[in-house]
Amino acid sequence: MAYDKFIGLSGPDFEFPVELGKQREFAAALHAFQPEFHEGRHPYMFPTLPIIAGYIWGYMLEEPRGSALEALDMADAMSLDGEQEFIFHGPKPRAGDVLAARTWVDDIWEKQGRRGGKLTFYRMKCVFRDASTTEPKVTLLSTSVVPEDVPEDTPQETKATSTAFMGYRETRDEFMTIERTGLSGLKPGDTPGPITMPPHTLTDCVRYQITTGSYGAGHHDSLAARAEGFPTWFGVGMYHAGLLCNYVVSWLGVEPLRRFKVRFLDVTWPGDVLSYSGAVSGIEDRDGEEVTSLELLAERPSGAVVTKAWADLAAP
Secondary structure, eight states, rough: OOGGTTTTOBBBEEEEEEHHHHHHHHHTTTTOOOOOGGGGSSOOOOOOOGGGGGHTTSSOOOOOTTTTTGOOOOTTSEEEEEEEEEEESOOBTTTTTTEEEEEEEEEEEEEEOSSSEEEEEEEEEEEEEEETTOOOOEEEEEEEEEEEHHHSOOOOOHHHHTTOOTTTTTTOOOGGSSOOOOOTOOOTOOOOOEEEOOOOOHHHHHHHOOOOTTTOOTTTOOOHHHHHHHOSSOOOOOHHHHHHHHHEEEEEEEETTEEEEEOSOOOOOOOOOOEEEEOOOOOOOHHHEEEEEEEEEEEEEEOOOOEEEEEEOOOO
């Protein structure tokens, strides 16, 4: 397939209001209970919230909604999250802000998968600007992967706990145990230690899907998942990415965050017990500014990494 003709193809401008209720709901779905995301009329936007803009207020690769992106014919494709990258410009958006956005095709390429079969990658770029000043606030690079084949079976280590569920009114506040520190004095290798979450449940998926407007049936309906070639429902990649982002802001705060990038390496399944961890990977001068870089992992007890992320932070 000739992809060059699609590069640069874009949809129309749309507005993304950072609503107070939606912000609080989104943060809670990621177990981010820090006051800066909930208190007052204008709490900070959780850093990965822009991921929902295309589902609810605009359009996206898989939900073109009458835009020029329909030419890619992706509405019915089996696409999976490959990477997401959030780049922040200046002060972080807050509830009450209105952002103006536009999405376009940044690149398309193919390669062979590690397990065989062709993988087609679609990278979309969406720039969010202050609707009043037009100043850029967030750049989102989203890479979707369309595989020829899907996983045939769940990992053996998840099968014994696949009946896990979340109790009524159960609060998962494990990330609140991370001690907040500043950037000053950090050195390579520093870490607050791993956070191990309870077994992954259907409630985790449904709660996240409801708040994001992403209703892919394979994430909550085993019959739909099997019809798509999966053995059962499977986790939402951006839920685990959000937990890694929660790890960062729980440790170092939201305002220093300049960049957060996540790569999805494996599917998560019912009952997966994942540990989330991160450490300082480097500190360097960039254009006269000291930037602290982190490397983060979400991994199974066996050490198998399912999600990997990177973050850059600098004093605001």
